Amino acid sequence: HRKKIVYFFKPSLKNVMNLRFSQEIEALLEKATQEPLLLRDILMITAERSFCFMIALLALPFIFPIPPGLTGIAGVGILILSIQMMLGFHRPWLPQKIASYIFPANIAQKLLNPVKKLTRRLERYTRPRFLKLANDPYIWRFNGFVISWLAFLLMLPIPFTNPFPAIGILLLAITMLESDGLLMAIAYLWTLVFTLVLVFVGWNFWAIANGIWN
Numbered sequence: 001h002r003k004k005i006v007y008f009f010k011p012s013l014k015n016v017m018n019l020r021f022s023q024e025i026e027a028l029l030e031k032a033t034q035e036p037l038l039l040r041d042i043l044m045i046t047a048e049r050s051f052c053f054m055i056a057l058l059a060l061p062f063i064f065p066i067p068p069g070l071t072g073i074a075g076v077g078i079l080i081l082s083i084q085m086m087l088g089f090h091r092p093w094l095p096q097k098i099a100s101y102i103f104p105a106n107i108a109q110k111l112l113n114p115v116k117k118l119t120r121r122l123e124r125y126t127r128p129r130f131l132k133l134a135n136d137p138y139i140w141r142f143n144g145f146v147i148s149w150l151a152f153l154l155m156l157p158i159p160f161t162n163p164f165p166a167i168g169i170l171l172l173a174i175t176m177l178e179s180d181g182l183l184m185a186i187a188y189l190w191t192l193v194f195t196l197v198l199v200f201v202g203w204n205f206w207a208i209a210n211g212i213w214n
Contacts, residue, residue, distance in 0.1 A: 021126075021177050022119035025056060029115060032108035039077070040099040043092055049177065051092050055081055055147060056173035061107060062154060062166035064114045073101055078169060079151040085144025122174060130181025139184075143172055146191055153198065164194045 031037050042054050058074040058081075077098050084092060133139060150165040171187035174180075 021056075021174050022116065022123050024053065025060075025119060026112070026116055028053070028057060029108045029112045032103045033105050033112065037103045037108070038099070039094060039101050039103065043094070043099065051081055051085060051090075052173045052177045054092060054094075056170055057103070059166045059169040059173070060111055060115060062162040063118075063170065064111060073098060075151060075155045078154070079148060082144045082147035082151055086141055086148055087144070088141055090140075119174075122171075123178075126174060126178040126180045126183055128179040129183075130185070131179060133181035134175065134179040134184055140176075143176060143184075146188065147172055149195075150191060153194070158198075161198075165191075168194065 028037065028042065039054065042057065043050050055078055058077045061074055077094060080094060080098070081092050128134070147169055150168045153165040154162060154169070168187055168191045171183060171190065175184040175187060
């Protein structure tokens with residue numbers, strides 16, 4: 001049965017590889033609403049593209065309000081993939097338990113329309129730019145580090161903050177696919193600002209709590 005599912009998705013994923021990000025991610029979500037979509041199926045996309053699509057797909061549930069059920073495994077999956085990028089891997093690997101996870105059809109249905117609007121708007125501004133930055137081999141590792149940091153922030157139990165690191169992760173995934181060095185730099189700035197805000201808020205909470213204790 002598992003072989004049958006893999007065979008069904010393999011040609012369909014190959015057919016969408018030459019489309020833009022919005023079209024590819026929409027095709028994956030539409031498939032997930034109609035047929036079982038294992039995360040393992042996305043790993044069949046060639047090399048670095050499978051990293052980007054897997055990370056983007058796992059980050060999406062944190063951006064839009066959806067029922068719980070994917071966020072825990074999604075955060076772990078993003079962290080594992082980003083650490084592999086940081087170590088210089090160019091072909092992703094996931095533990096069997098995560099790779100065999102079926103992307104829920106109800107979540108895919110809820111994500112489909114918002115994702116269409118978001119990705120099409122983003123693609124108005126994305127195009128190959130600053131290629132020296134976007135295609136630098138060391139940037140691949142650095143992006144892995146940045147996504148790892150954002151995934152760590154994503155998994156912290158801080159209410160109402162999940163969309164902010166998830167947006168940074170999604171931006172980096174898109175910029176790597178589109179070779180857009182300018183938007184990549186904006187994603188770095190987004191990450192820095194969000195980190196500084198968290199540090200500022202955390203410091204103030206600590207100071208207030210310490211003052212009350214004293």
